[in-house]
Amino acid sequence: MEFPEELRYSKEHEWVLIEGRIAIVGITDYAQKELGDIVYVELPEIGEKVVKDDPFAAVESVKAVSDVYAPVSGAVVEVNDALPETPETINEDPYGDGWMIKVEISDMDDLKDLMTAEEYAEYVDKEKEDEGEEEDDDDEKEED
Amino acid sequence: MIAESNPARASTSPPAPRLRRTPLYGAHRRLGAKMVGFAGWDMPVQYRGVIEEHLAVRSRAGLFDVSHMGEVEVSGPGALDLCQELTANDVSRTEVGQAQYNVLLNEHGGIVDDIVVYRLAETYFLICVNAANTDKDFRWIRGRAGKEAEVRDTSSRYVQLALQGPLAEKILQPLTPLKLETMKPFRFSRAEVSSISCLISRTGYTGEDGFELYCDPAEGERLWNLLLDAGSAFGLLPIGLGARDTLRLERALPLYGHELDDDTTPLEAGLEWVTKFSKGAFLGREVLVRQKREGVKRKLVGLELIEPGIARGEYPIFSRQSLPIGRVTSGTKSPTLGRSIALGYVSVEEAAEGNLVAVEIRGRKAAAKIVSLPFYHR
Numbered sequence: 037m038e039f040p041e042e043l044r045y046s047k048e049h050e051w052v053l054i055e056g057r058i059a060i061v062g063i064t065d066y067a068q069k070e071l072g073d074i075v076y077v078e079l080p081e082i083g084e085k086v087v088k089d090d091p092f093a094a095v096e097s098v099k100a101v102s103d104v105y106a107p108v109s110g111a112v113v114e115v116n117d118a119l120p121e122t123p124e125t126i127n128e129d130p131y132g133d134g135w136m137i138k139v140e141i142s143d144m145d146d147l148k149d150l151m152t153a154e155e156y157a158e159y160v161d162k163e164k165e166d167e168g169e170e171e172d173d174d175d176e177k178e179e180d
Numbered sequence: 181m182i183a184e185s186n187p188a189r190a191s192t193s194p195p196a197p198r199l200r201r202t203p204l205y206g207a208h209r210r211l212g213a214k215m216v217g218f219a220g221w222d223m224p225v226q227y228r229g230v231i232e233e234h235l236a237v238r239s240r241a242g243l244f245d246v247s248h249m250g251e252v253e254v255s256g257p258g259a260l261d262l263c264q265e266l267t268a269n270d271v272s273r274t275e276v277g278q279a280q281y282n283v284l285l286n287e288h289g290g291i292v293d294d295i296v297v298y299r300l301a302e303t304y305f306l307i308c309v310n311a312a313n314t315d316k317d318f319r320w321i322r323g324r325a326g327k328e329a330e331v332r333d334t335s336s337r338y339v340q341l342a343l344q345g346p347l348a349e350k351i352l353q354p355l356t357p358l359k360l361e362t363m364k365p366f367r368f369s370r371a372e373v374s375s376i377s378c379l380i381s382r383t384g385y386t387g388e389d390g391f392e393l394y395c396d397p398a399e400g401e402r403l404w405n406l407l408l409d410a411g412s413a414f415g416l417l418p419i420g421l422g423a424r425d426t427l428r429l430e431r432a433l434p435l436y437g438h439e440l441d442d443d444t445t446p447l448e449a450g451l452e453w454v455t456k457f458s459k460g461a462f463l464g465r466e467v468l469v470r471q472k473r474e475g476v477k478r479k480l481v482g483l484e485l486i487e488p489g490i491a492r493g494e495y496p497i498f499s500r501q502s503l504p505i506g507r508v509t510s511g512t513k514s515p516t517l518g519r520s521i522a523l524g525y526v527s528v529e530e531a532a533e534g535n536l537v538a539v540e541i542r543g544r545k546a547a548a549k550i551v552s553l554p555f556y557h558r
Contacts, residue, residue: 072214072422073231075513076490076520078542094542096490098230098512099422120488 037160038065040131044147045156046107048089051131052150054141059108062135063095066160068127072097077123079115079136086112086139088146093136095126104136108146114138202247203339203400211418219312221248223421230422234515237386237427241345242419243407246385246392247400250314250335252321255304258328263297263305266324268446268468270459274299279366279381283446283454284309284317289464289471290442291449293317294434296383298368306379308340310436324463339400343407344390344419344427346558351411352391356380360391376403385424387431387556426512430556432482432523438493438509439480439523447471448525450480450553478506479531482553483522483539487546491522491539498538498545505530508539514555521555522548 043051049067053060068074076096086092091103092112115137119125126134141147151159199222208215213224224245226233236242254262263271269282276299284292293313298306309317314335322331343352349360358371358380368381376399384390395403408418425435432450434440439449445468446455455468485491491511499505511522522539530537533552538545 073229098426
């Protein structure tokens with residue numbers, strides 16, 4: 037799994053690329069893998085306000101719908117209009133063509149809560165451990 | 181993110197009871213499956229991806245571990261009468277070697293479970309039941325059995341695999357002396373598959389041709405590997421529960437807990453064809469006779485979304501006049517058709533094909549059309 041150095045990461049598995057006061061936001065490689073085939077994306081509109089830790093978009097796999105949470109507060113200045121037509125781009129290129137929105141950050145302090153690539157990699161490892169806590173006792177089979 | 185509204189994943193808090201494993205658990209892990217809790221079992225939800233797996237079953241073949249399904253056996257001189265009393269379909273019409281889709285009913289005509297009844301011998305029936313309902317069904321059937329019928333939960337004696345898809349017969353035939361070509365749908369036979377003793381039936385839950393194979397759990401992994409190997413040249417893939425769900429939904433096959441439950445009758449669920457009033461007395465018959473005479477108030481229908489979005493279970497459905505008329509039971513984006521499809525119950529006045537309705541998706545109403553079922557026909 038890939039976590040580019042230049043990005044910052046949220047606990048809800050969004051990534052942020054900071055360019056001045058603009059944050060480009062998408063979901064991480066780990067998130068897209070966990071979701072599986074993405075078949076539908078619902079994005080906010082330009083001018084809408086997003087609030088840190090509140091849902092701003094929804095992505096749907098064939099199986100389920102998931103909220104995407106804003107890693108920073110601010111106003112949406114651009115949305116990736118190609119995604120609704122080709123939502124699978126998020127699976128194929130989560131950090132590139134799969135970006136979701138650009139936000140003008142209202143409070144730069146929001147960035148303090150985000151993780152570096154290294155911190156996020158550790159965070160994901162821990163989450164995977166918690167999820168697969170019974171992975172080691174493969175020898176035990178339940179047959180009744 | 182990853183806070184899915186998926187019941188199979190919602191079991192993280194409080195600590196859920198330990199999930200059960202099928203004998204193929206290790207095989208799934210080695211294939212890199214993503215595992216999820218389903219009806220108390222730790223099952224593969226996908227190996228390579230739901231869409232890829234789904235399309236493999238439609239165009240080639242797929243292999244499913246469905247050992248979580250339960251088996252209840254009913255035998256003895258009163259076995260047929262017991263089956264007749266507790267179900268809607270006419271079990272007396274089956275011959276030995278024939279399987280029948282059926283529903284277990286309660287006294288209100290509600291569906292306890294949807295089942296497949298295999299007639300192993302004149303007075304010996306194997307009932308394949310849903311994993312989530314195994315205990316409930318076993319208790320229900322045993323509780324109504326007299327001295328003339330013996331009822332046993334034999335779920336732990338079987339591994340059940342499903343080999344499904346247009347190439348299923350080509351893959352299985354070289355491994356068994358049984359002449360598959362002459363085996364009709366809903367027929368079964370005991371036969372060896374490369375020296376493993378199996379019950380092979382021409383049944384499934386995908387809308388494709390295919391087989392379900394029951395064998396001794398000790399042989400389960402060998403059978404799984406044999407079939408995977410035999411199918412590799414044909415593009416056979418292992419298939420998880422994710423694609424099992426989208427495949428059955430395209431074919432409009434009901435899933436218990438979604439389209440069917442204890443408060444839903446077969447007449448409402450589009451299962452009148454399963455309900456044989458002519459067979460005589462059975463549990464819930466009076467309720468169903470009355471319902472048939474007076475007409476049902478709500479009905480299971482197919483929906484296709486006209487506006488963007490995916491309708492999920494429990495989303496409300498509205499009429500064009502914005503009146504609440506029902507609820508979605510299952511929905512997805514159909515991998516085969518590329519359209520957003522759903523099943524749901526609506527009041528019967530709104531159930532006509534072509535009728536325009538709306539599904540509320542996260543506070544927004546998306547237009548949808550009532551369409552004929554199934555969505556997919558092979």
